[in-house]
Amino acid sequence: MLARARTEPGTLVLGVDANADGMADAASRAARKPAKGGAPNARFVVCAAEALPGELAACAELVTIQFPWGSLLHGILAGDPTLLAAIVGLLKPIPSVELRLLLSIEPRDGAAGLQVLDQPALQGVARAFEGFGLRAGELRAATPADVVASHSTWAKRLRAGSSERRAWLLRFGVEPSPRRYARHTGRATGPSPRAATTTKE
Numbered sequence: 001m002l003a004r005a006r007t008e009p010g011t012l013v014l015g016v017d018a019n020a021d022g023m024a025d026a027a028s029r030a031a032r033k034p035a036k037g038g039a040p041n042a043r044f045v046v047c048a049a050e051a052l053p054g055e056l057a058a059c060a061e062l063v064t065i066q067f068p069w070g071s072l073l074h075g076i077l078a079g080d081p082t083l084l085a086a087i088v089g090l091l092k093p094i095p096s097v098e099l100r101l102l103l104s105i106e107p108r109d110g111a112a113g114l115q116v117l118d119q120p121a122l123q124g125v126a127r128a129f130e131g132f133g134l135r136a137g138e139l140r141a142a143t144p145a146d147v148v149a150s151h152s153t154w155a156k157r158l159r160a161g162s163s164e165r166r167a168w169l170l171r172f173g174v175e176p177s178p179r180r181y182a183r184h185t186g187r188a189t190g191p192s193p194r195a196a197t198t199t200k201e
Contacts, residue, residue, distance in 0.1 A: 001013050001014075001015045001026065001042060001151075002026055002029060002030060002037075002039050002042060002151070003151040004151075005030065005039035005041050005042040006037070006039050008041075009034075009039075009040075009041055010041070011041060012041055012043065013039070013041060013042050013043070014042075014043050014044070014045055014056070014060075015027075015042065015043070015044045015045070016044075016045045016047065016049065016052070017044075017045075017046065018046070018047060018048040018049070018071075018072075019046075020046045023044045023046070026042075026044070027042075027044050030042040030044075048071070048072075049072055049075075049083060049086055049087060050075065050080070050082050050083040050086045051086070052086050052089070052090065056090055057089050057090070058089065058090070058091065058092050058093060059090060059092065060090045060091055060092065060097070061091075061092055061094070061096060061097050061098070062097070062098050062099075062100065063087060063090050063091060063098075063099045063100070064099075064100045064101075064102075064150075065087070065099075065100070065101045065102070066101075066102045066150050066152045066154070066155065067102055067103070067104055067150075067152055067154045067155050067160060067167075068101075068103070069154075073103070073105075073114070074113065074114065076101070076103070076125060077114060077115070077121070077124075077125065079124070079125070079127075079128030079131075084128060084129060084131075084132050085132060087099065088129070088132040088133065088134060091174060093174065094174070095173070095174065097173065097174055098137075098171060098172065098173055099129070099134060099171070099172040099173075100169070100170070100171050100172075101125075101168075101169070101170040101171075102142055102146070102147070102150055102152070102155070102160070102167055102168070102169055102170075103117055103125075103167065103168045103170065104117070104155075104160040104165055104166065104167040104168065105117050106165055106166070117166075117168050119139070122139045122168060122170060123139065125170060126139055126170065126172075129172055133174060133175045134172040134173065134174060134175065135172060135173055135174070135175055136170070136171070136172055137171040137172060137173055138169060138170065138171040139168075139169075139170050140168070140169055141166060141167070141168060141169070142160075142167035142168055142169040146167070146169050147160050147167055155167070
């Protein structure tokens, strides 16, 4: 998220993580002076994705979820309605918004109840989000360039996108009707500050 904040200084960029320690380093670097790599437009929210503050409703033009783990990953793959409603509720009801996910699961991960991702599994994730007013734009294997562009330190540790670990890219937009979007999310659809939100765990 810091890379985006630095390249788009006029955009409010929010980092969301249930684990404060996971954002401590990024928050420290963001607090530096801009000349030393700081990003005054970066903000950090410590909370679970399914318990986002109401103030963030319909605030974001872009939401990214990069290599989630734990309950966040389980909820996405299971199509948990509370979690998906919270994620979709972050998006502004305008045509240009985007939800972008990078996911990676391998048999050796040993995560109970998680199936290895393939096209049928991706289609299941897509159908779950479509139930909340989104439409799938891309469902494909992520390229090494996609992973590098994410600037994810967790992806480096996983070696995601390499020959050792496959990664998947899912991109969604909103359905043309804002009314349908509002009905599914139950969130306000009024104007709000432009924001790019990164949600991860």
